[in-house]
Amino acid sequence: xxxxxxxxxxxxxxxxxxxxxxxxxxxxxxxxxxxxxxxxxxxxxxxxxxxxxxxxxxxxxxxxxxxxxxxxxxxxxxxxxxxxxxxxxxxxxxxxxxxxxxxxxxxxxxxxxxxxxxxxxxxxxxxxxxxxxxxxxxxxxxxxxxxxxxxxxxxxxxxxxxxxxxxxxxxxxxxxxxxxxxxxxxxxxxxxxxxxxxxxxxxxxxxxxxxxxxxxxxxxxxxxxxxxxxxxxxxxxxxxxxxxx
Numbered sequence: 001x002x003x004x005x006x007x008x009x010x011x012x013x014x015x016x017x018x019x020x021x022x023x024x025x026x027x028x029x030x031x032x033x034x035x036x037x038x039x040x041x042x043x044x045x046x047x048x049x050x051x052x053x054x055x056x057x058x059x060x061x062x063x064x065x066x067x068x069x070x071x072x073x074x075x076x077x078x079x080x081x082x083x084x085x086x087x088x089x090x091x092x093x094x095x096x097x098x099x100x101x102x103x104x105x106x107x108x109x110x111x112x113x114x115x116x117x118x119x120x121x122x123x124x125x126x127x128x129x130x131x132x133x134x135x136x137x138x139x140x141x142x143x144x145x146x147x148x149x150x151x152x153x154x155x156x157x158x159x160x161x162x163x164x165x166x167x168x169x170x171x172x173x174x175x176x177x178x179x180x181x182x183x184x185x186x187x188x189x190x191x192x193x194x195x196x197x198x199x200x201x202x203x204x205x206x207x208x209x210x211x212x213x214x215x216x217x218x219x220x221x222x223x224x225x226x227x228x229x230x231x232x233x234x235x236x237x238x239x240x241x242x243x244x245x
Contacts, residue, residue: 039201041109043108049089083152084107088115179214185207187234224239
């Protein structure tokens with residue numbers, strides 16, 4: 001019995017060692033973009049929930065969204081596009097009472113399945129479909145009043161992809177369209193970085209350059225507010241409002 005236990009313990013140690021070695025190889029050779037896409041494409045409503053992970057951030061984000069819509073669309077029904085919508089619970093469903101029509105795009109097929117089921121069960125006029133922001137061109141086929149991207153661009157580590165999406169939005173929406181963004185951004189140029197391990201990758205861009213890059217694509221910044229500051233880190237989650245010129 002003791003011999004079998006020792007063999008089992010040795011096999012377990014070997015398994016853990018090989019797993020750790022593989023993860024190190026994956027981190028070293030996989031690009032941040034590939035790691036990020038792999039992570040988010042495997043998310044679902046059970047293994048990713050913003051409200052349980054960061055309840056203060058979720059509360060602040062919800063208040064910011066409701067405040068914006070109350071101010072600008074109190075007596076109106078609008079069309080909205082939600083990029084990186086997840087299952088819709090932290091974004092488009094929060095403002096469902098303002099919607100005439102909505103569209104949600106996300107890389108995770110499980111998120112999309114959950115969101116479509118929720119929309120159908122509650123008679124919400126929103127269509128959800130999969131979209132890989134790093135691989136697929138963004139085609140906007142409706143005249144939206146608001147385009148929303150809550151947390152999307154932090155997950156896109158390649159600056160060129162980020163710029164292409166902003167440019168695609170700018171060239172396909174009408175004048176006066178609002179662009180709402182929530183992202184984790186760095187306070188200074190020196191502290192912007194790409195976070196990368198074998199499971200997760202993200203880019204925390206320098207806030208001033210971030211705003212400039214978006215404005216250079218034909219937008220005007222209307223508001224910027226901090227939603228949540230991560231303890232002992234030079235990063236914060238910001239809510240930004242732009243308008244298409």
